[in-house]
Amino acid sequence: MTKFKTRIRQSSTDSRIILANDYDSTNKKIFSQTIQNIKTLHKFLCGIKLNFHILLPLGKKEIIRINKTAHQYGLQTIADIKLNDIGNTNHITSKTLWDFGFDAIIINPIIGPKAIRKIVTEAHKRDKGVIALCHMSAPEAKASYEINVKLSKNSKPKPLYQVFLKWAISSHADGIIVGATYPKIIKYCKKISGKKLDIYSPGIGTQGGSGKKAIANGSDFLIVGRTILDSKDPVRTVKQTGQRRNCIMPYERT
């Protein structure tokens, strides 16, 4: 099998959009709707991201089927659990998700660089990917991710997301999450990480982020959820999202 980073690029020759398939718990047809989304929207997507919205109410069999269907339709799948625990729990959780067929997981770097490295090493042995949070799309996240931290007594204080970025690079993670709502921070992260990390940007549309701005500032992939899911015509919306935001374009051409 090829590496996750290669696979997601191969899947993204037509689109850099990842569907955040996050339905609320009142929706009783989560499973069939997810399968339908894959079948009807796959041409305009490169991946699908499953959050606790899906992982908690559905069972192992259904999750495996969703992953299999996504793969049949050429999509990569990401488990968005923002993993953040002790080593043993991180190991068991990621192993279970790999066994379910996921291609990548999102982790919370607060576990520290050594712990990130362990997850990445295990993931890469199975050609799976690890994406670390760097800066969230929610406005409330600013208070934490931009807090000034001092790594040593004599060092200059810097915002926490810059430390997370450094750890993501040194741990050989495959990518980072930086909200499309913070284009300047995307630009900073791209400048520092270059080709080492892919930047995944949520927060497009409903949360106020602009896909075009995110891509122009260095985002490699856009994570879009409610804008597509809440649309009366999701196929049309995802097509428009791509065209309008100049992102349904072959990866290499941009």
Add this chain to the structure above:
Amino acid sequence: MSAPEAKLSYDIDVKLTKKSKPIPLYQLFLKWAISNKADGIIVGATFPKIINDCKKITGKKLDIYSPGIGTQGGNAKKAIANGSDFLIVGRTILDSKDPVRTVKQLLLAST
């Protein structure tokens, strides 16, 4: 957190304003837990001094839940003595040949 790798992040010095004295990140989390009226906080039994520090600041406002007993090296008695209200125990019980005996022993050790 109870894992040793967590020390680097949770103990990182943060400066809330330009002029303020740097404080470790866990103290900021503690402050947020109190101001948001959370019911409790997690502080690893592997860091008894931090348990002590947190209990001093929160008093009865927050219960302290401490994982990391046994397998990870934390000591139940020390955690309770330093202010933990509850002990979270997993592998020590689950991996034991006689879980009932093990949990009884833990109970004795922590009271």
